[in-house]
Amino acid sequence: MKPTLMLLSVLVGLTACKSSKVEHGDAHEDGHGDAAEEKLHVESGDVIHVHVPQEMLRDLRVTTAKVEARPGGESVTALGELTFSEDAYAEVSSPVSARVASVAVTTGQAVKQGQRLAELQSPELGRARANLQATQARATAARQAADRKRTLADERIVARKDVQAAEADAAAAEAEVAAAKAALTALGAAGGDGTSGFVLKAPIDGTVVERTARLGQMADPSQPLFRVGDLSSLWLIVHAFERDAVRLMPGADARVTFAAFPGQEFTAKVGHVGQRVDPHSRTIPVRLELDNGKGLLRPGMSASASIPLGDPGATLTAVPAAALQRLENGWVVFLPTPEAGVFEQREVGRGRSLGTQVEVLKGLSVGDEVVVDGAFLLKAEVEKSQGGGDEHGH
Numbered sequence: 001m002k003p004t005l006m007l008l009s010v011l012v013g014l015t016a017c018k019s020s021k022v023e024h025g026d027a028h029e030d031g032h033g034d035a036a037e038e039k040l041h042v043e044s045g046d047v048i049h050v051h052v053p054q055e056m057l058r059d060l061r062v063t064t065a066k067v068e069a070r071p072g073g074e075s076v077t078a079l080g081e082l083t084f085s086e087d088a089y090a091e092v093s094s095p096v097s098a099r100v101a102s103v104a105v106t107t108g109q110a111v112k113q114g115q116r117l118a119e120l121q122s123p124e125l126g127r128a129r130a131n132l133q134a135t136q137a138r139a140t141a142a143r144q145a146a147d148r149k150r151t152l153a154d155e156r157i158v159a160r161k162d163v164q165a166a167e168a169d170a171a172a173a174e175a176e177v178a179a180a181k182a183a184l185t186a187l188g189a190a191g192g193d194g195t196s197g198f199v200l201k202a203p204i205d206g207t208v209v210e211r212t213a214r215l216g217q218m219a220d221p222s223q224p225l226f227r228v229g230d231l232s233s234l235w236l237i238v239h240a241f242e243r244d245a246v247r248l249m250p251g252a253d254a255r256v257t258f259a260a261f262p263g264q265e266f267t268a269k270v271g272h273v274g275q276r277v278d279p280h281s282r283t284i285p286v287r288l289e290l291d292n293g294k295g296l297l298r299p300g301m302s303a304s305a306s307i308p309l310g311d312p313g314a315t316l317t318a319v320p321a322a323a324l325q326r327l328e329n330g331w332v333v334f335l336p337t338p339e340a341g342v343f344e345q346r347e348v349g350r351g352r353s354l355g356t357q358v359e360v361l362k363g364l365s366v367g368d369e370v371v372v373d374g375a376f377l378l379k380a381e382v383e384k385s386q387g388g389g390d391e392h393g394h
Helices: 003-016 026-030 034-038 054-060 123-154 160-186 375-386
Strands: 041-043 048-051 064-066 068-071 075-084 089-092 098-103 116-121 197-201 206-211 226-229 233-241 253-258 266-273 283-291 302-308 315-320 325-327 330-336 342-354 357-362 369-371
Touching: 041 375, 048 375, 075 283, 123 160, 233 302, 253 283, 283 302, 325 375, 330 375, 342 375, 369 375
Parallel strands: none
Antiparallel strands: 041 048, 048 342, 064 369, 068 315, 075 233, 075 302, 089 226, 098 116, 116 197, 206 226, 233 283, 253 266, 253 302, 266 283, 315 357, 325 330, 330 342, 330 369, 342 357
């Protein structure tokens, strides 16, 4: 009979047998009381102990294992999608409602910063430019008049009060110029020759990845006419579970594969690990940076990335998977104590699955001894004890 089934049958038999009396005083302290020998029971306190009678212990065949230190060179696999770098992507739209008069580029064309994309016509912009020219002309005339009167005042031909009035007129005209310039700047097209036309230019070096501008189209300021992006370096945004994401190191090399390029592997670097956990998926976004000098990759492509966890030279703490048991409040292990038949229940932090082992994040040290075979049934006894059964001490 397997040890687990044998222990379960013993527990069932013990549950069916009613004992007349169970005492938890000195019997628990020295390990030799009659009650302690009658049945398995649980003692709660600052440290929870599970007591197993000696005759029962011989049949359970409990096995233990040492907590091990393993190399920390594991990796995690995460899925994601390619996108542009935040600093290498721009959407270009008209600053005002305008009509597209001409278009100078097409989709897929490489452009340089400042290169002409399109010319637009806007009556509103034309009026603003004309107003600026008019106010500049008035300001120039007012300043010239003030200068002449100052000269005449020096020759005592006109009164000083006339000079002061001329200076006030010039200052008012210059204020109108400033206001007209501000209005034109607000329209996104400072300066100009008084006409209604203006040019849209590329704000960055890159490729025109999308063009919606059409000749004669009325451009809405809220809708981009061009999307320009630098394809030479792209970002892959993947989503890693929080327990893995916190161990990712910026600058680490990741291996990336794309469904579009089977059999090919690309290299990326961990650029940034997000600061917030998605409450629904319990994942954290991670940014990987890829060189795309050959131009093979496209934004929107799906990918799978293998990312190393932690410091490649670091170690992690691991126990056999069967040693970890799940209780209502979390994960626990059972450790044998110097007293025969008594096991300590200890809460631990569960990490990643490592094949037949599991990473332990807290609660154990390398070299600690934990129960492997028999841990499941010790957990079952604890659960029954927490349920308040009459046959279990607390």
